[in-house]
Amino acid sequence: MQRFGIIATALALSVCDASQAQAQAQSIQVPADQRALSDVLAKFNDLDAATPNDIQCKKIEVQFRQEFCARIPQGNVSGWIGEVGSVDDRGPDKDIRLDMSVNIFDLHSGALGVELSLGNYYAYGVTGDNTRRHLPTVIPVGSPLYDFAENLRSGDVIRFIGTFIPYISAQACYDNDTTYFAPVHFDSLQRIGYGAYLH
Numbered sequence: 142m143q144r145f146g147i148i149a150t151a152l153a154l155s156v157c158d159a160s161q162a163q164a165q166a167q168s169i170q171v172p173a174d175q176r177a178l179s180d181v182l183a184k185f186n187d188l189d190a191a192t193p194n195d196i197q198c199k200k201i202e203v204q205f206r207q208e209f210c211a212r213i214p215q216g217n218v219s220g221w222i223g224e225v226g227s228v229d230d231r232g233p234d235k236d237i238r239l240d241m242s243v244n245i246f247d248l249h250s251g252a253l254g255v256e257l258s259l260g261n262y263y264a265y266g267v268t269g270d271n272t273r274r275h276l277p278t279v280i281p282v283g284s285p286l287y288d289f290a291e292n293l294r295s296g297d298v299i300r301f302i303g304t305f306i307p308y309i310s311a312q313a314c315y316d317n318d319t320t321y322f323a324p325v326h327f328d329s330l331q332r333i334g335y336g337a338y339l340h
Contacts (some may be wrong), residue, residue, distance in 0.1 A: 169298065169334065171245055172220045174212075178226055178322075179245040181209045189253050202313075210314035217304050217309060224336070225297045226258060226288060236279035237290045238262040239327070241299060244293060256320045261303075265321035271313040272306050278326040289330055296336045302329040 160294055171179075185205035192198045223241030240260030261278040263269065280286045293299070306324040308314040 143274060162284055169222055171222045171243075172218070174214050174218060175221050175243060176245060177212045178209065178243075182253070182255060182257065182307075183204070186253050202253065202318075205255075205314045206318070207311075209322075210308075210311060211259050213314065214305050215307060217302070218325075219302045221301055221303070222333070223259070223299050223301065225293050225295055225299060226260075227295060228293045230263075230282075230291075231273075232279060234279075234282065236277075236281050237287055238266070238279055239290055239293070240321070259305075259323045259325050260321065261325055265319040266317050267319070267321055267324055271317065272308055272324060275306050276326070278306065278324055282326065286327065286330060293330075293332070297332055298334040298336070300331045300333050301325075301327055302325055303327045 178312055180204070185201055185208070189198055189201045189205075221243060223243045226240045226242055228237060228239050232238060238261060240258055242263075243257045243259060261280065263272075282288050303325040306326065308317075
């Protein structure tokens with residue numbers, strides 16, 4: 142009977158610890174400039190869902206792109222939070238390519254079919270032709286950042302400092318209708334959890 146009580150207490154503590162860890166993970170707050178992008182997406186998801194026909198949907202999508210692109214930060218960002226999507230070294234120099242979701246409010250492919258993701262390489266329609274010239278953004282072999290990034294897994298929640306690579310024009314941003322909205326040069330990465338819900 143005593144052993145059962147100890148086991149039951151241990152299980153209760155484990156469940157409690159797991160619940161606290163989950164609650165803590167779900168309470169991760171993002172910076173205002175990151176939140177602003179999700180606010181725009183949430184607003185236009187609601188508008189798009191309420192439209193009566195495809196004609197109005199197309200107008201909503203144009204308005205969304207214009208407002209969304211105006212909110213993408215120019216230059217450095219600090220304290221942004223993302224959930225790692227993929228990590229690989231498939232480039233010719235074995236540098237690390239990293240992408241992550243930066244959704245908040247659990248915005249995963251709403252009415253517009255868009256979720257917010259970014260990474261440090263060209264992908265999904267973002268190319269050297271529609272972004273300004275810049276130094277390499279992949280994480281080079283032998284760097285301290287490489288030693289950290291090579292141990293990341295899908296679902297890890299990361300706080301990062303980095304620099305957004307700007308588009309060559311507002312129109313170039315409007316024309317990017319994919320979920321991958323910006324290439325980023327990462328300056329710092331910090332693991333803060335796993336599978337968290339951002340707000």
